[in-house]
Amino acid sequence: MTAPDDSLPTTYDAAATEAAWYPRWTEHGVFTASPEEAATHEPFVIVIPPPNVTAVLHMGHGLNNTVQDVLIRWRRMAGDAALWVPGTDHAGIATQNVVEKQLAAEGQSRFDLGREAFVERVASFVDRTGGEILNQLKSIGSSADWSRTAYTFSPELSRAVRETFVRLYEDGLVYKGHRVIHWCPRCGTSLSDEEAEFTETAGKLYHLRYPLASDPTQGITVATTRPETMLGDVAVAVNPDDERYQALIGQEVVLPLNGVRIPIIGDSYTDPAFGSGAVKITPAHDANDFEVGKRHQLPMPVVIDAEGIVREVDGAAGRVPEALRGLDRADARKAILPLLEAAGALVKVEPHHHSVRHCYRCDTVVEPRLSDQWFVRMQPLADKALTALRSGELRILPERWEAVYVNWLEGIRDWNISRQIWWGHRVPVWYCTTSCGHAPIVSRTDVTACPGCGGSVRQDEDVLDTWFSSWLWPFSTLGWPDETPDLKAFYPGDVLVTAPEILFCWVARMVMSGCWFMGKAPFHTVYLHGTVRDMQHRKMSKSLGNGIDPLDVVHLYGADALRWTMVAGLGLGVDVMLDPTDLEKSFAPGRNFCTKLWNIGRFLLSRVGTDPVTPVSALPSASLTAADHWILERLDAAIADCDAALGPARPSNGATWTEAERSRGLRLSEYAEAARRFVWNELADWYLESVKPRLNAEGADREVARAVLAHAFDGALRLLHPVVPFITEALWQQLPQTADGAMLARAAWPVARGGSRDEAKAFEIVRDAVAAIRQVRAEYNVQPGVWVDALLVTPDGSQSMVISQVDTVGALARARVQAAAANPGGAAAQVLLTGGVEVVVPLAGMIDLAKERQRLDGELAQLEKQLTALEGRLANEGFVAKAPPQVVEAERAKAAEWRGRAQQLRTKREALGNG
Numbered sequence: 001m002t003a004p005d006d007s008l009p010t011t012y013d014a015a016a017t018e019a020a021w022y023p024r025w026t027e028h029g030v031f032t033a034s035p036e037e038a039a040t041h042e043p044f045v046i047v048i049p050p051p052n053v054t055a056v057l058h059m060g061h062g063l064n065n066t067v068q069d070v071l072i073r074w075r076r077m078a079g080d081a082a083l084w085v086p087g088t089d090h091a092g093i094a095t096q097n098v099v100e101k102q103l104a105a106e107g108q109s110r111f112d113l114g115r116e117a118f119v120e121r122v123a124s125f126v127d128r129t130g131g132e133i134l135n136q137l138k139s140i141g142s143s144a145d146w147s148r149t150a151y152t153f154s155p156e157l158s159r160a161v162r163e164t165f166v167r168l169y170e171d172g173l174v175y176k177g178h179r180v181i182h183w184c185p186r187c188g189t190s191l192s193d194e195e196a197e198f199t200e201t202a203g204k205l206y207h208l209r210y211p212l213a214s215d216p217t218q219g220i221t222v223a224t225t226r227p228e229t230m231l232g233d234v235a236v237a238v239n240p241d242d243e244r245y246q247a248l249i250g251q252e253v254v255l256p257l258n259g260v261r262i263p264i265i266g267d268s269y270t271d272p273a274f275g276s277g278a279v280k281i282t283p284a285h286d287a288n289d290f291e292v293g294k295r296h297q298l299p300m301p302v303v304i305d306a307e308g309i310v311r312e313v314d315g316a317a318g319r320v321p322e323a324l325r326g327l328d329r330a331d332a333r334k335a336i337l338p339l340l341e342a343a344g345a346l347v348k349v350e351p352h353h354h355s356v357r358h359c360y361r362c363d364t365v366v367e368p369r370l371s372d373q374w375f376v377r378m379q380p381l382a383d384k385a386l387t388a389l390r391s392g393e394l395r396i397l398p399e400r401w402e403a404v405y406v407n408w409l410e411g412i413r414d415w416n417i418s419r420q421i422w423w424g425h426r427v428p429v430w431y432c433t434t435s436c437g438h439a440p441i442v443s444r445t446d447v448t449a450c451p452g453c454g455g456s457v458r459q460d461e462d463v464l465d466t467w468f469s470s471w472l473w474p475f476s477t478l479g480w481p482d483e484t485p486d487l488k489a490f491y492p493g494d495v496l497v498t499a500p501e502i503l504f505c506w507v508a509r510m511v512m513s514g515c516w517f518m519g520k521a522p523f524h525t526v527y528l529h530g531t532v533r534d535m536q537h538r539k540m541s542k543s544l545g546n547g548i549d550p551l552d553v554v555h556l557y558g559a560d561a562l563r564w565t566m567v568a569g570l571g572l573g574v575d576v577m578l579d580p581t582d583l584e585k586s587f588a589p590g591r592n593f594c595t596k597l598w599n600i601g602r603f604l605l606s607r608v609g610t611d612p613v614t615p616v617s618a619l620p621s622a623s624l625t626a627a628d629h630w631i632l633e634r635l636d637a638a639i640a641d642c643d644a645a646l647g648p649a650r651p652s653n654g655a656t657w658t659e660a661e662r663s664r665g666l667r668l669s670e671y672a673e674a675a676r677r678f679v680w681n682e683l684a685d686w687y688l689e690s691v692k693p694r695l696n697a698e699g700a701d702r703e704v705a706r707a708v709l710a711h712a713f714d715g716a717l718r719l720l721h722p723v724v725p726f727i728t729e730a731l732w733q734q735l736p737q738t739a740d741g742a743m744l745a746r747a748a749w750p751v752a753r754g755g756s757r758d759e760a761k762a763f764e765i766v767r768d769a770v771a772a773i774r775q776v777r778a779e780y781n782v783q784p785g786v787w788v789d790a791l792l793v794t795p796d797g798s799q800s801m802v803i804s805q806v807d808t809v810g811a812l813a814r815a816r817v818q819a820a821a822a823n824p825g826g827a828a829a830q831v832l833l834t835g836g837v838e839v840v841v842p843l844a845g846m847i848d849l850a851k852e853r854q855r856l857d858g859e860l861a862q863l864e865k866q867l868t869a870l871e872g873r874l875a876n877e878g879f880v881a882k883a884p885p886q887v888v889e890a891e892r893a894k895a896a897e898w899r900g901r902a903q904q905l906r907t908k909r910e911a912l913g914n915g
């Protein structure tokens with residue numbers, strides 16, 4: 001197939017190439033994979049971390065999807081049935097927040113609309129604007145199978161969610177619990193542990209004194225970071241073994257401000273060494289206190305409501321003083337301090353750094369709240385996910401994350417999966433509205449009447465955590481719970497590529513659900529790439545205004561420049577640093593790479609021409625020159641380097657990683673560098689240069705040179721294609737051997753052909769000899785146009801090989817080269833190459849010997865004089881004793897350096913002889 005525009009423009013036109021090739025790839029089904037294909041080819045599957053349906057492409061997506069695309073294109077070329085499943089996440093809280101903001105701008109809330117109308121409004125907003133991010137992913141070249149685009153809230157995936165809830169309920173793993181959970185007063189919903197993120201905060205520790213009821217002159221001091229919660233205290237706990245307090249257990253203290261009498265209890269949860277050894281117990285507003293409260297059957301008065309307002313909510317009559325009622329919790333904290341002080345209850349206030357949980361969606365401080373929620377019992381699921389890692393079925397790269405994963409799973413807590421929002425999968429539980437006493441009905445299908453009394457039912461108001469749908473993603477997208485051909489062909493998948501932030505929220509849970517429902521982990525490798533940061537190491541974010549729009553980069557420099565910059569700078573698990581204020585600087589590596597590749601390609605293709613070429617495999621070995629053998633051998637080496645950096649693609653035994661394999665592969669920057677090095681340093685710098693005279697001549701050797709050059713470039717483009725797909729496709733189409741209709745995106749990954757190392761070795765001598773002569777030329781400032789004389793003095797046995805290469809060396813080094821059996825002596829620069837060949841460049845005729853001798857003598861005399869002075873100083877004991885040690889050290893280093901330089905000058909001077 002020819003490019004849309006049949007000629008190659010002088011500069012690479014990224015926009016035109018991208019616009020021409022992306023649609024061709026999709027029209028020809030390049031990105032699709034079918035179960036039929038998977039029957040005869042190894043499947044290789046990646047599921048996309050589904051971006052939020054309302055998301056706008058940012059650099060994190062750019063990095064994440066470039067990595068996935070490199071892997072999927074590599075495996076597609078390597079002959080796998082490569083499937084990349086794309087899609088979006090309905091993102092419950094996030095999407096609801098977006099629409100609630102729109103409503104607020106119209107002066108409304110979701111409650112004004114009512115549940116049904118609100119959900120309709122969100123759905124139509126998603127229909128209208130959602131999924132735009134998938135189109136943006138196309139513009140960076142992502143080769144996902146778009147015919148399979150999935151959505152966590154589609155009817156199919158919603159069915160999978162319900163099936164999961166019901167099965168886990170039937171297995172006894174889903175239950176409703178009454179306890180203190182994380183609550184976001186702004187979002188108005190509960191959050192899981194993972195969604196309530198810790199932030200280091202400079203807070204204060206308030207020491208409060210509660211007087212004894214029996215003797216107000218005596219008291220007990222407790223410390224808290226949240227003094228406003230003292231209104232809900234129901235006890236003071238001390239350790240029963242703590243001798244200071246043993247006598248007080250069973251007595252009462254009086255709460256300042258409201259006069260409520262509360263008991264002093266003994267509970268071994270209390271650490272005698274922490275603070276005063278006595279702690280206040282507020283069961284409705286602290287998860288640990290809740291447990292203490294349950295153990296001691298204490299009341300649980302609620303003094304802060306769902307919106308974070310301090311008031312007497314539940315069982316709290318008479319507890320909140322008038323002055324504090326109706327205040328927001330933050331204002332209440334400020335207002336309560338003078339009241340406590342006036343009551344003589346505020347002992348002291350200390351600065352206190354501690355971790356405070358914040359809502360991962362809106363950053364509001366999370367409030368612990370007592371409520372009824374649905375939970376998943378995680379221990380049995382976590383056990384399977386641990387086994388998957390320990391057995392080697394699963395690995396995580398970089399490996400240091402494996403310990404983090406294990407720690408989290410070993411300390412797993414039950415997962416709160418109910419959310420008090422409206423946008424999401426509604427909990428599939430129905431309650432009878434009469435008093436017939438029927439148990440809640442948990443059902444795969446909608447329930448309309450009570451099976452007990454036939455009366456009406458109401459569905460649970462809550463929706464399920466967004467992650468409760470995305471944790472099914474690797475199999476729900478393939479048709480589960482039905483046993484579809486897709487599910488059989490493509491589960492389990494292979495690699496999961498994501499950022500470490502969602503290791504717990506998503507990755508570990510996918511492993512759990514996969515092991516639980518499918519009996520196998522959903523992938524064998526988790527690849528955690530770094531984060532994109534600005535030059536101050538800050539994560540790019542909308543609120544900081546330090547983001548880079550990948551589409552701007554594509555527009556300015558092209559998709560390939562973006563991809564190259566990402567991949568080349570991507571050490572395993574290392575953050576990518578970009579400067580949002582200087583796109584030019586940030587993306588210059590990618591832009592320069594494309595420019596240079598284009599220039600090499602244009603020059604090379606113009607020399608190769610369009611006439612058919614002989615396949616390299618059909619060339620008689622004897623017709624190849626040393627240079628031909630060498631470049632073919634270097635291509636083999638580049639293929640091996642790329643394979644070693646990327647692979648293995650899967651465990652070699654098909655099931656579990658061996659210890660040796662476990663940490664290997666997915667080193668994308670090393671792969672890219674190996675491919676680049678081949679094109680730049682070997683193909684362009686050496687082979688292309690050496691082959692020019694042959695291409696200018698006529699006859700059989702010209703055809704050999706064309707064939708090898710075309711073959712080597714073909715191999716290079718195949719190696720580079722996964723990282724820079726557009727420019728390589730455009731160049732590859734111009735190769736004379738490319739068949740009509742063929743596409744690089746579906747071409748085979750190169751395989752080493754194996755050649756003669758010995759034949760290639762002769763060209764290594766050429767390279768080394770040329771480099772040596774060039775070095776001499778530079779040292780003596782020989783003008784580029786001037787030809788010099790050179791001798792290749794060979795050790796016994798290798799003379800014929802060297803003789804065959806003198807012309808090539810001469811052409812590349814601009815030298816009249818001869819082979820010689822011995823060094824004739826005389827003024828000459830000499831370089832001994834590895835392998836024993838000596839390069840001798842006679843200086844007579846090349847430079848003015850007398851003048852050079854004089855110059856060197858002068859330079860040497862000057863240096864020796866300075867060195868003598870310096871050595872004298874260092875021999876002076878007074879100097880060495882008095883001067884600071886680092887000064888003495890620096891002077892010694894200087895002396896050593898000067899001695900080395902003097903020796904070099906002497907050698908050079910000796911080579912000139914005494915004419």
Ligand SMILES: [Zn+2]
Nearest residue numbers: 184187359362
């Ligand atoms: Zn929130």
Ligand SMILES: [Zn+2]
Nearest residue numbers: 432436450453
């Ligand atoms: Zn009933």
